[in-house]
Amino acid sequence: MSRIRMDLSYDGSAYHGWQIQENARTVQGTVQKALKELFEQEISLSGCSRTDAGVHAKHFVCHFDTSRTFPWEKLPLALNARLPEDIAVFRATPVSPSFHARFSCQGKSYHYRLINCRIRDPFEKDRAAFWPVPLCAQTMHLAAQDFVGEHDFSAFMATGSQVKDTVRTIFSFSVNRSGDCIDFVVSGNGFLYNMVRIMVGTLIYENLGKLDRSISEIIRSCDRTLAGITVPPQGLYLEQVFY
Amino acid sequence: MSRIRMDLSYDGSAYHGWQIQENARTVQGTVQKALKELFEQEISLSGCSRTDAGVHAKHFVCHFDTSRTFPWEKLPLALNARLPEDIAVFRATPVSPSFHARFSCQGKSYHYRLINCRIRDPFEKDRAAFWPVPLCAQTMHLAAQDFVGEHDFSAFMATGSQVKDTVRTIFSFSVNRSGDCIDFVVSGNGFLYNMVRIMVGTLIYENLGKLDRSISEIIRSCDRTLAGITVPPQGLYLEQVFY
Numbered sequence: 001m002s003r004i005r006m007d008l009s010y011d012g013s014a015y016h017g018w019q020i021q022e023n024a025r026t027v028q029g030t031v032q033k034a035l036k037e038l039f040e041q042e043i044s045l046s047g048c049s050r051t052d053a054g055v056h057a058k059h060f061v062c063h064f065d066t067s068r069t070f071p072w073e074k075l076p077l078a079l080n081a082r083l084p085e086d087i088a089v090f091r092a093t094p095v096s097p098s099f100h101a102r103f104s105c106q107g108k109s110y111h112y113r114l115i116n117c118r119i120r121d122p123f124e125k126d127r128a129a130f131w132p133v134p135l136c137a138q139t140m141h142l143a144a145q146d147f148v149g150e151h152d153f154s155a156f157m158a159t160g161s162q163v164k165d166t167v168r169t170i171f172s173f174s175v176n177r178s179g180d181c182i183d184f185v186v187s188g189n190g191f192l193y194n195m196v197r198i199m200v201g202t203l204i205y206e207n208l209g210k211l212d213r214s215i216s217e218i219i220r221s222c223d224r225t226l227a228g229i230t231v232p233p234q235g236l237y238l239e240q241v242f243y
Numbered sequence: 244m245s246r247i248r249m250d251l252s253y254d255g256s257a258y259h260g261w262q263i264q265e266n267a268r269t270v271q272g273t274v275q276k277a278l279k280e281l282f283e284q285e286i287s288l289s290g291c292s293r294t295d296a297g298v299h300a301k302h303f304v305c306h307f308d309t310s311r312t313f314p315w316e317k318l319p320l321a322l323n324a325r326l327p328e329d330i331a332v333f334r335a336t337p338v339s340p341s342f343h344a345r346f347s348c349q350g351k352s353y354h355y356r357l358i359n360c361r362i363r364d365p366f367e368k369d370r371a372a373f374w375p376v377p378l379c380a381q382t383m384h385l386a387a388q389d390f391v392g393e394h395d396f397s398a399f400m401a402t403g404s405q406v407k408d409t410v411r412t413i414f415s416f417s418v419n420r421s422g423d424c425i426d427f428v429v430s431g432n433g434f435l436y437n438m439v440r441i442m443v444g445t446l447i448y449e450n451l452g453k454l455d456r457s458i459s460e461i462i463r464s465c466d467r468t469l470a471g472i473t474v475p476p477q478g479l480y481l482e483q484v485f486y
Binding site for chain 2: 010077119
């Protein structure tokens, strides 16, 4: 039995997220189908995280176990030939059986792209969120520093989420403007459900003077209703996974 | 009666080109529908050129005549609110009745994007063509200089095209690599049907040593069968229109 780590990227626009579901097109389901075609046996993938419908991954990691032998360095091309154009496997390597895509993960970084100008860009449809009211990236960058460190982030978790331990560590959070695009880049040891999208929505609301409390106070409150909106999924990219 | 010039951009992936057609979704049809909703009268647009299914426009120009008055500088936002996200009008201005989007046009430039690496990029689906065999941009740039000048380009016109005057002037043609992307940028006083896509396909074939003649000889032959392939539409962008 070998354990194979596979690194891939995907445009999530046409998928209901990574995680396999009945009656919905998912990235996991699509890749498992291609593996089954290639190996003529069922392969079950374990992913580094779930991603939501419409969310993208520049770098996603998963693993699977198989008794098959294969020239693994050739798996990306063999599999890409069987995958739709919006998913690409770029690496496959045998790893120790102790490696686990999710449990071995030490941290992740996410990138959120927001187009901030009066007229939207047709080429950013499904690739970025659009916000026509002017925002100041520099002010948001300063405010974002309040997220850095170890905190209970339950105010920044989608309501209804079942997670018990809501303490996470944010390593860094930068906000920069490049032309009409504002790039939010955040890395941390883990993220709660919708946490990045709520943090970005809170920075926007803070920038527009729509919040009653400072970000530090909202963190301490553990109250989701005090934070900002959940920004739409199409701006979000899983950028890196650290092991 | 006023004549209004409208400048727009669109991602052509979901459209059967610019030109209105029965039973097919086109950019012209979509914009005319939005204008009709806004003005409650039929508006007929004249475009600067036809674009093929799947071809994009960073900058497309059209005009229309209307007896309506309107604060024209506000038309882009009013119209964009009624248009799908893959089309954006960015300017509308009253012009002289002698202006004609097609006949006043002095030239155009096109950009062709080719991803040239082993593993495709999911985020370039519908935005670029993919060519995994290594190509040399510098060699193609040198070869492309043979296109510059006034020539009969009938060897570079889709067969079946009805145009009589097949003489065009190419002002410039550059080929540059930027990371995995090769950018072909060509400007000229006009282009025959599929001409840019056949010129790019011919540069690729020349680079791979697949042609029996030099590009100058193929131009002189006026024989389509001697030129290279027609590369796919999704890499092509109408970049600028000169008046």
